[in-house]
Amino acid sequence: AQKITQTQPGxxxxxxxxxxxxxxxDTSDQSYGLxxxxxxxxxxxxxxxxxxSYDEQNATEGRYSLNFxxxxxxxNLVISASQLGDSAMYFCxxxxxxxxxxQLIWGAGTKLIIKP
Amino acid sequence: xxVVSQHPSRVICKSGTSVKIxxxxxxxxxxxxxxxxxxxxxSLMLMATSNEGSKATYEQGVEKDKFLINHASLTLSTxxxxxxxxxxxxxxxxxxxxxxxxxxxxxxxxxxxxx
Numbered sequence: 041a042q043k044i045t046q047t048q049p050g051x052x053x054x055x056x057x058x059x060x061x062x063x064x065x066d067t068s069d070q071s072y073g074l075x076x077x078x079x080x081x082x083x084x085x086x087x088x089x090x091x092x093s094y095d096e097q098n099a100t101e102g103r104y105s106l107n108f109x110x111x112x113x114x115x116n117l118v119i120s121a122s123q124l125g126d127s128a129m130y131f132c133x134x135x136x137x138x139x140x141x142x143q144l145i146w147g148a149g150t151k152l153i154i155k156p
Numbered sequence: 157x158x159v160v161s162q163h164p165s166r167v168i169c170k171s172g173t174s175v176k177i178x179x180x181x182x183x184x185x186x187x188x189x190x191x192x193x194x195x196x197x198x199s200l201m202l203m204a205t206s207n208e209g210s211k212a213t214y215e216q217g218v219e220k221d222k223f224l225i226n227h228a229s230l231t232l233s234t235x236x237x238x239x240x241x242x243x244x245x246x247x248x249x250x251x252x253x254x255x256x257x258x259x260x261x262x263x264x265x266x267x268x269x270x271x
Contacts, residue, residue, distance in 0.1 A: 073258050083247060085200075085262035092258075131199060135258060141188050141207070142258055146199045 043067065044134055044147035052153050059119040061150050063132030066113060069093075071137040074115040075144065076106065079129040088130075091115055127154045158184050160252050162263030169240055169270055177235045177266045179250030185230035186252035190260060191223075194247045206233055240270045 045064045053059045065074065076088040091099045091106045099106040107116040119126055129151050133144040159182040169175050179189060188207050192200040204220075206212040206227035214220045222244075224236040233252075237244055247267050251260035 075259065077262075083194075083249070083265040083267070085249065085251070087259050087261060090259055141205050141213075142253060142260075143190070143202060143205060144260060148199050 042147075043145045044132055046132055046147035046150050048150045049148070050151040050153070052155055053122055054155050055124060056121055059122050059126070059152060060107070061117040061119075061130050061132075061152065063115045063117065063147060064113055065115060065132075065134050067134065067136055069136045073135045074106070074108070075133040075135070076104070076115075076117045077131045077133065078126075079131065079149075081128070085131070089117065122154050124154050124156060127152060158252070158254070158261040160186075160250065160261045160263040162250055162266055164266060165264060166267045167269070169268070171241055171270055172239055174236055174238045175240055175268060177237075177248055177250075177268075179233045179235070179252065179263050181231045181252040181254075181261070184252075184254045184261075186233070187230070187255035188253045189227055189233040190251045190253075191225060191233075191235050192249045192251070194249060194265075196247075200249065203235075237268065240268070242270045244268065245270045 043066050072093045074091045078086045089099050089101045089104045091108045098108050103120045105118045129149045131149045132147040135142045161180045163178045191203045203218045204212040204214045206225050208227050208230050212225035227233040249265040251262045253260050
């Protein structure tokens with residue numbers, strides 16, 4: 041079974057609208073963390089936001105917020121007021137506590153295209 | 157933020173030759189570095205994890221004699237693709253993690269083309 045599932049292979053969104061990118065995860069650990077990375081066409085992976093399993097508040101970083109629903113095992117990324125520069129691949133990833141190196145388990149990604 | 161550099165950004169080599177890719181953490185000490193391979197329109201595939209001063213741990217299916225990884229210092233890891241073949245053509249990307257931190261910071265990637 042996949043540990044990280046991103047069900048949206050691609051999304052088209054009108055500029056200035058809010059975007060929600062879905063991510064569900066599967067783990068039996070109590071301590072884990074969830075990440076979102078952005079990969080523009082240049083290829084570089086850009087760290088966006090992190091949510092720890094024990095964090096009570098949803099993580100926010102500027103226009104990015106993580107809608108963390110622990111019981112549903114979902115960690116959706118919300119981008120407010122989308123911009124053309126937000127067009128990119130977005131990957132959800134998880135670290136589990138059992139890995140001392142904090143390896144990440146990656147989702148398949150969602151390609152987001154912002155329309156002018 | 158933490159900066160990771162990767163060199164070269166692009167390399168074209170002939171079949172049978174070896175290619176070295178460098179990954180450097182510029183403003184932090186990287187306890188752990190990771191090497192990934194990414195095929196077009198796919199997610200990252202972890203190749204190996206290396207800790208400074210230790211032998212790299214390779215993922216299943218990755219040939220350790222073909223993909224040599226050295227993590228000689230807290231700021232530098234290298235990946236050498238030995239006896240490269242066209243099927244090794246891919247996008248290789250490294251990341252680095254500081255001790256005690258969860259997040260990985262990525263280099264810009266290296267596009268390898270083997271002719």
